[in-house]
Amino acid sequence: LPVLTQPPSASALLGASIKLTCTLSSEHSTYTIEWYQQRPGGSPQYIMKVRSDGSHSKGDGIPDRFMGSSSGADRYLTFSNLQSDDEAEYHCGESHTIDGQVGVVFGGGTKLTVL
Amino acid sequence: EVQLVESGGGLVQPGGSLKLSCAASGFTFSDSTMDWVRQASGKGLEWVGRIRSKANNYATAYAASVRGRFTISRDDSKNTAYLQMNSLKTEDTALYYCTRRDGAFDYWGQGTLVTVSS
Numbered sequence: 001l002p003v004l005t006q007p008p009s010a011s012a013l014l015g016a017s018i019k020l021t022c023t024l025s026s027e028h029s030t031y032t033i034e035w036y037q038q039r040p041g042g043s044p045q046y047i048m049k050v051r052s053d054g055s056h057s058k059g060d061g062i063p064d065r066f067m068g069s070s071s072g073a074d075r076y077l078t079f080s081n082l083q084s085d086d087e088a089e090y091h092c093g094e095s096h097t098i099d100g101q102v103g104v105v106f107g108g109g110t111k112l113t114v115l
Numbered sequence: 116e117v118q119l120v121e122s123g124g125g126l127v128q129p130g131g132s133l134k135l136s137c138a139a140s141g142f143t144f145s146d147s148t149m150d151w152v153r154q155a156s157g158k159g160l161e162w163v164g165r166i167r168s169k170a171n172n173y174a175t176a177y178a179a180s181v182r183g184r185f186t187i188s189r190d191d192s193k194n195t196a197y198l199q200m201n202s203l204k205t206e207d208t209a210l211y212y213c214t215r216r217d218g219a220f221d222y223w224g225q226g227t228l229v230t231v232s233s
Binding site (some may be wrong): 034036043044046049057059090093095099101102103104105106107108109 | 150152159160161162165176178210214216218219220221223224225226
């Protein structure tokens, strides 16, 4: 099964840029992942899907300053012009069908702090 | 406006049962794939399982950690999905979210808290 690895925390200054990373297990390096934002006390919200070729598809209402990209087994979520509202937990997830079995795997999440 | 409203959570003893409901509105529920995802306090997200639409024979799938204990069902006439949880363990304690799957988990409920404790 795929394994998704995320650093537990990240921080950056208000107005700066930051790139969050989600790393797929090497044998699953071509898989597409999804990014979700979860603000404190809130439910997750879909941000975008990032494919192995670096293309991405955003959810409704996601601002242009959120971008997705990819390099090898790494999938990225890049924020430009960080806002205080971006302070949240960010989860990556992957949905698959392997040998006829459906499954979904999430990373451990990255807590983003805006300084 | 899309809404997913979970209910049915509460305190239950180990080995007990609980049935969660997810009432949907604002989209064509009968055509939709519905999933359950849980989150233990301070932890990440964990997928629980899925039920597909009538057109896909109401096919279900479950995480290994709950397979054989949990059952997902739906009543399209009531726009409601269900999660029947049996043989509950302390490690099942979590906030349980209902979510729609349409290429991604595009809509989420607010969650219902399940606590398994003696």
